Amino acid sequence: xxxxxxxxxxxxxxxxxxxxxxxxxxxxxxxxxxxxxxxxxxxxxxxxxxxxxxxxxxxxxxxxxxxxxxxxxxxxxxxxxxxxxxxxxxxxxxxxxxxxxxxxxxxxxxxxxxxxxxxxxxxxxxxxxxxxxxxxxxxxxxxxxxxxxxxxxxxxxxxxxxxxxxxxxxxxxxxxxxxxxxxxxxxxxxxxxxxxxxxxxxxxxxxxxxxxxxxxxxxxxxxxxxxxxxxxxxxxxxxxxxxxxxxxxxxxxxxxxxxxxxxxxxxxxxxxxxxxxxxxxxxxxxxxxxxxxxxxxxxxxxxxxxxxxxxxxxxxxxxxxxxxxxxxxxxxxxxxxxxxxxxxxxxxxxxxxxxxxxxxxxxxxxxxxxxxxxxxxxxxxxxxxxxxxxxxx
Amino acid sequence: xxxxxxxxxxxxxxxxxxxxxxxxxxxxxxxxxxxxxxxxxxxxxxxxxxxxxxxxxxxxxxxxxxxxxxxxxxxxxxxxxxxxxxxxxxxxxxxxxxxxxxxxxxxxxxxxxxxxxxxxxxxxxxxxxxxxxxxxxxxxxxxxxxxxxxxxxxxxxxxxxxxxxxxxxxxxxxxxxxxxxxxxxxxxxxxxxxxxxxxxxxxxxxxxxxxxxxxxxxxxxxxxxxxxxxxxxxxxxxxxxxxxxxxxxxxxxxxxxxxxxxxxxxxxxxxxxxxxxxxxxxxxxxxxxxxxxxxxxxxxxxxxxx
Numbered sequence: 045x046x047x048x049x050x051x052x053x054x055x056x057x058x059x060x061x062x063x064x065x066x067x068x069x070x071x072x073x074x075x076x077x078x079x080x081x082x083x084x085x086x087x088x089x090x091x092x093x094x095x096x097x098x099x100x101x102x103x104x105x106x107x108x109x110x111x112x113x114x115x116x117x118x119x120x121x122x123x124x125x126x127x128x129x130x131x132x133x134x135x136x137x138x139x140x141x142x143x144x145x146x147x148x149x150x151x152x153x154x155x156x157x158x159x160x161x162x163x164x165x166x167x168x169x170x171x172x173x174x175x176x177x178x179x180x181x182x183x184x185x186x187x188x189x190x191x192x193x194x195x196x197x198x199x200x201x202x203x204x205x206x207x208x209x210x211x212x213x214x215x216x217x218x219x220x221x222x223x224x225x226x227x228x229x230x231x232x233x234x235x236x237x238x239x240x241x242x243x244x245x246x247x248x249x250x251x252x253x254x255x256x257x258x259x260x261x262x263x264x265x266x267x268x269x270x271x272x273x274x275x276x277x278x279x280x281x282x283x284x285x286x287x288x289x290x291x292x293x294x295x296x297x298x299x300x301x302x303x304x305x306x307x308x309x310x311x312x313x314x315x316x317x318x319x320x321x322x323x324x325x326x327x328x329x330x331x332x333x334x335x336x337x338x339x340x341x342x343x344x345x346x347x348x349x350x351x352x353x354x355x356x357x358x359x360x361x362x363x364x365x366x367x368x369x370x371x372x373x374x375x376x377x378x379x380x381x382x383x384x385x386x387x388x389x390x391x392x393x394x395x396x397x398x399x400x401x402x403x404x405x406x407x408x409x410x411x412x413x414x415x416x417x418x419x420x421x422x423x424x425x426x427x428x429x430x431x432x433x434x435x436x437x
Numbered sequence: 438x439x440x441x442x443x444x445x446x447x448x449x450x451x452x453x454x455x456x457x458x459x460x461x462x463x464x465x466x467x468x469x470x471x472x473x474x475x476x477x478x479x480x481x482x483x484x485x486x487x488x489x490x491x492x493x494x495x496x497x498x499x500x501x502x503x504x505x506x507x508x509x510x511x512x513x514x515x516x517x518x519x520x521x522x523x524x525x526x527x528x529x530x531x532x533x534x535x536x537x538x539x540x541x542x543x544x545x546x547x548x549x550x551x552x553x554x555x556x557x558x559x560x561x562x563x564x565x566x567x568x569x570x571x572x573x574x575x576x577x578x579x580x581x582x583x584x585x586x587x588x589x590x591x592x593x594x595x596x597x598x599x600x601x602x603x604x605x606x607x608x609x610x611x612x613x614x615x616x617x618x619x620x621x622x623x624x625x626x627x628x629x630x631x632x633x634x635x636x637x638x639x640x641x642x643x644x645x646x647x648x649x650x651x652x653x654x655x656x657x658x659x660x661x662x663x664x665x666x667x668x669x670x671x672x673x674x675x676x677x678x679x680x681x682x683x684x685x686x687x688x689x690x691x692x693x694x695x696x697x698x699x700x701x702x703x704x705x706x707x708x709x710x711x712x713x714x715x716x717x718x719x720x721x722x723x724x725x726x727x728x729x730x731x732x733x734x735x736x737x738x739x740x741x742x743x
Binding site: 128131132135138141142160161162175176177178179180182222239241242291293295299 | 511512514515518535536537538539540541542543602
């Protein structure tokens with residue numbers, strides 16, 4: 045047997061091009077469905093694990109998928125904005141704990157998640173380095189975000205303006221990094237978390253400026269009325285929150301009208317959740333309430349429907365590859381007829397020749413299997429990152 | 438006993454223990470004392486009286502600061518963030534809350550129920566810019582609401598409601614405790630009403646502008662200056678005070694804390710007595726809120742009887 049293997053090995057070494065072509069064909073055809081299966085399993089796991097642990101999401105009527113992808117996975121698509129009043133409505137029912145989220149702004153490609161401290165308790169997020177957000181302007185980073193941005197506690201991160209040409213739009217705000225969260229292998233690793241009010245600062249709803257009642261620069265004053273000073277457009281608004289200017293930050297308008305993208309509702313118990321859902325089923329309800337698991341289940345059903353089509357395509361391609369390989373081997377045998385005759389004449393029996401050819405095929409198949417195993421192991425090792433990169437983002 | 442019997446006994450015992458642990462777990466959570474943080478001492482006192490052993494009340498302001506203007510550090514804010522309930526005085530008291538990352542849904546504004554009777558300050562310069570209305574960074578409302586003891590009862594009621602909402606099973610006990618506290622607060626209210634009614638329109642000077650609700654509730658004829666008990670007023674302040682006495686011949690100055698001897702002597706020379714009515718915004722060195730208020734009542738009685 046060893047002799048056969050030795051001869052077969054020498055043969056494939058001599059015909060490297062043919063060997064590698066066949067190995068590549070088998071590897072690709074077999075690896076593709078395995079990789080697809082691994083990645084889909086992982087994406088299902090990732091999508092479902094987060095969806096299952098998020099009982100209810102309330103948001104604007106419209107695409108429930110956009111709402112879930114934005115609220116749970118901090119996706120790029122921003123759903124229609126709702127107001128803090130929606131969260132306050134939930135609080136008033138006492139049926140669930142509302143956790144408002146505002147995922148609209150970004151900093152160097154990473155989502156800025158405006159929320160309340162309840163979010164960290166709800167997701168079980170702990171600080172690995174530094175401390176939790178405490179005052180306006182503080183932010184904590186997910187482990188991956190900190191790693192990719194190359195920043196840590198004590199550094200700053202500046203929010204990205206929404207559009208370059210919108211001079212009256214959202215101004216960049218420098219946030220102070222006070223903590224980095226422990227890695228959770230979820231979307232939270234990618235986020236930059238701030239208090240809701242800090243997110244509203246980016247929108248100009250909360251702002252800080254010089255004290256107009258004591259400024260010396262008269263150009264900052266438009267008019268002085270009895271008991272009131274009207275500021276001019278020259279009034280400089282702070283773009284960084286420091287200990288010195290923190291006191292000057294104040295909220296404009298009614299907090300109930302402040303914008304958020306969704307409310308994660310954590311019901312007191314199952315019955316409360318059902319009652320709460322019922323309240324959003326009336327025609328007068330301006331918001332929709334969704335069970336993220338149902339939305340993700342629907343998404344996965346579609347993905348698996350597509351996967352079935354892909355499986356069929358791969359099966360056909362695989363079959364064609366196998367046929368092509370049989371053809372290659374058959375042609376190869378015909379080309380090697382003189383070589384096989386010579387082997388026969390020098391005293392080898394038919395069984396030996398069969399073993400020799402089987403050893404050649406075996407080397408090709410084993411080489412492909414090793415390659416497939418290595419590639420599958422690599423995909424399995426990095427499936428989390430690959431899924432985030434390819435599917436969830 | 439065979440090995441199989443021993444194993445079966447162990448398994449059954451294990452299952453029973455696990456069952457008991459599981460059955461006990463939710464009750465343990467419900468029985469845990471509620472963690473209550475407050476922004477002022479009166480609210481801490483109300484919560485302690487109403488909640489008893491069912492609450493763990495924390496009022497973390499250091500004793501030497503005015504809690505209305507104090508700014509907690511990050512560690513203290515973390516404590517507030519971990520609380521089940523954060524009791525706010527409302528009326529703009531401790532406006533640091535607006536600058537910190539506290540969950541809105543754990544905050545309880547104890548003055549929310551009487552927002553329409555809050556006193557607006559008339560000596561604040563507001564400002565406006567852009568399309569927004571007039572506002573002030575310093576606040577536009579008087580905030581020592583608890584010095585009107587009828588409002589204090591309402592605030593205590595809000596505390597009781599907040600605690601009962603989170604521990605419905607204890608509602609009866611919490612309500613009984615609230616009724617006891619209400620009786621004590623009403624007794625103080627009655628006593629002050631009786632004292633102040635004995636001499637109507639007695640001109641008084643308040644050492645600090647923190648007695649707006651007190652003045653309104655008891656119909657006092659009081660004017661405020663801006664003096665500190667631990668600082669002897671300077672010449673301009675004395676001059677201003679002497680001018681004030683021309684139009685408002687006060688016989689008593691009510692201080693928020695024990696004044697310096699020099700200040701008392703100088704006031705006495707001008708024919709003005711000194712007495713203390715401590716608003717008790719921070720935890721007293723001795724006694725509790727009720728003890729301080731009872732002492733305040735006695736100080737007031739002595740002044741009115743003099």
